[in-house]
Amino acid sequence: AKERTLSIIKPDATQRNITGKIIDRLENAGLRVVAQKRLKLTKEQAEGFYAVHKERPFFNDLVSFMTSGPVVVQVLEGDDAVAKNREVMGATNPADAAPGTIRADFAESIEANSVHGSDAPETAEQEIAFFFKDDEIVG
Numbered sequence: 001a002k003e004r005t006l007s008i009i010k011p012d013a014t015q016r017n018i019t020g021k022i023i024d025r026l027e028n029a030g031l032r033v034v035a036q037k038r039l040k041l042t043k044e045q046a047e048g049f050y051a052v053h054k055e056r057p058f059f060n061d062l063v064s065f066m067t068s069g070p071v072v073v074q075v076l077e078g079d080d081a082v083a084k085n086r087e088v089m090g091a092t093n094p095a096d097a098a099p100g101t102i103r104a105d106f107a108e109s110i111e112a113n114s115v116h117g118s119d120a121p122e123t124a125e126q127e128i129a130f131f132f133k134d135d136e137i138v139g
């Protein structure tokens with residue numbers, strides 16, 4: 001069924017000017033960009049977005065990385081968008097990511113791993129609402 005997911009192109013990718021290459025992979029997988037903006041996250045935004053990870057040892061590094069440069073946040077739409085996006089991203093750690101996935105081909109490390117994607121439809125809804133108003137999403 002038609003579904004939406006939240007995608008973030010991370011600072012390591014904006015820094016290397018490869019946002020277009022990443023969007024090409026998403027579109028080729030049948031996902032449609034129905035909302036998009038480029039912004040520099042504040043510390044508060046990054047902490048809020050990743051609140052679920054706040055007890056993790058990597059939390060502070062994650063927040064500083066995610067605020068180190070611009071990100072591109074997107075709403076992707078398509079059949080089984082959450083799962084499809086995760087498939088095209090590949091595993092969190094690029095060392096474990098399948099050949100041909102975004103992270104296998106572009107990510108630098110488990111932290112600088114080029115993209116984020118929602119992990120389930122329920123989280124997708126929350127993550128989309130974190131960044132976008134309804135009228136900013138045009139399907």
Ligand code: CMP
Binds near residue numbers: 062110111113116117
């Ligand atoms: P993301 O999908 O954005 O969600 C949380 C992020 O934490 C994850 O991608 C990784 O980039 C980052 N991260 C950094 N270190 C780790 C780690 N040791 N285990 C899991 N995620 C990590």
